Amino acid sequence: MSTGVRRRMGVEERRQQLIGVALELFSQRSPDDVSIDEIASAAGISRPLVYHYFPGKLSLYEAALKRASDDLAARFAEPHEGPLGARLLRVMRRFFDFVDEHGPGFSALMRGGPAVPADQVRSRDHVCATNALIDSVRQAAYDQILAHLRVTEAPPRLELVVRSWISLVESTALIWLDGRRVPRAELELQLVHDFAALASVSAAYDEEMAALIGPVLKEEPADGPFGDLVGRLLSLAS
Numbered sequence: 715m716s717t718g719v720r721r722r723m724g725v726e727e728r729r730q731q732l733i734g735v736a737l738e739l740f741s742q743r744s745p746d747d748v749s750i751d752e753i754a755s756a757a758g759i760s761r762p763l764v765y766h767y768f769p770g771k772l773s774l775y776e777a778a779l780k781r782a783s784d785d786l787a788a789r790f791a792e793p794h795e796g797p798l799g800a801r802l803l804r805v806m807r808r809f810f811d812f813v814d815e816h817g818p819g820f821s822a823l824m825r826g827g828p829a830v831p832a833d834q835v836r837s838r839d840h841v842c843a844t845n846a847l848i849d850s851v852r853q854a855a856y857d858q859i860l861a862h863l864r865v866t867e868a869p870p871r872l873e874l875v876v877r878s879w880i881s882l883v884e885s886t887a888l889i890w891l892d893g894r895r896v897p898r899a900e901l902e903l904q905l906v907h908d909f910a911a912l913a914s915v916s917a918a919y920d921e922e923m924a925a926l927i928g929p930v931l932k933e934e935p936a937d938g939p940f941g942d943l944v945g946r947l948l949s950l951a952s
Contacts, residue, residue: 729767729777732757737778741816745775776843779823783847786812786823787854798862798930799906799939805858806883806902813887814898821891824848824884855880863926871923875912882908907943 723731735757739748750771754761768774789808792801813820823844859876860868868876883905890901914931917923934940 725767728759732764732767732774733777733781736774737781737816737819740775740778740822741782741819744818745771745822778819779844779847782816782819782823783851786820787851790855790858792858792862794862794864797934797938797940799910799934799941801862802906802909803902803939806905809883810887810898810902813891817891821888823851824888852877852880852884855883863930865926869920869922869926871916871920872926875909875916875923879905879909879912903939903942906939907946910940910943 732753736748736753739752739756748771750764751761753771753774754764757764764774768777786809789812790805792805794801856876859880860866860872863872865872886901886905890896890898910931913923913927917927931940
């Protein structure tokens with residue numbers, strides 16, 4: 715039988731609860747449209763108690779962004795087993811799971827949107843902190859792709875290909891959120907094809923890239939994502 719007594723949370727446990735509540739609300743709507751009162755109500759506490767743990771919405775927003783960026787970066791982690799195309803497709807599916815579930819929050823993270831009323835000026839520290847979180851996601855993705863290619867230090871053309879592809883994934887996801895007009899599964903596969911295309915074109919111009927990418931492509935099965943791309947390209951020329 716319940717006594718009706720609410721368990722008292724420790725400081726860190728309460729902070730983590732508030733971050734989770736804020737992240738869920740920021741994922742549903744623009745951070746500008748979420749109030750401290752809503753966060754307090756969703757957490758089952760009073761508005762003054764929210765301020766006891768966080769100085770204001772800006773600091774809570776930054777903490778929520780940090781959790782979101784850690785989660786997003788982790789989506790690029792994948793066991794280094796099996797064909798690269800299949801690995802990248804699994805990564806894209808997890809990445810778009812996050813984008814789908816946290817649309818406004820993802821947009822705010824990648825665009826560095828404000829979390830304070832428009833008539834208040836964001837501090838330089840806030841802008842720098844947000845940019846650092848974005849960069850950490852991009853760097854985590856970059857490091858994971860190099861690890862999949864068994865490369866510790868990327869030559870210039872490979873770095874260009876990988877970073878360009880990461881930017882393409884990011885911008886594609888942001889555009890997709892605006893109406894979701896392309897089926898998500900098709901977009902995930904297309905982005906894997908985009909990586910293969912970028913890498914192959916670069917390899918056609920550079921021997922070092924050819925030595926890196928050639929063996930990877932030779933390991934790809936005909937029924938995998940990269941093989942599918944070859945079939946689609948051949949059908950265009952027929």
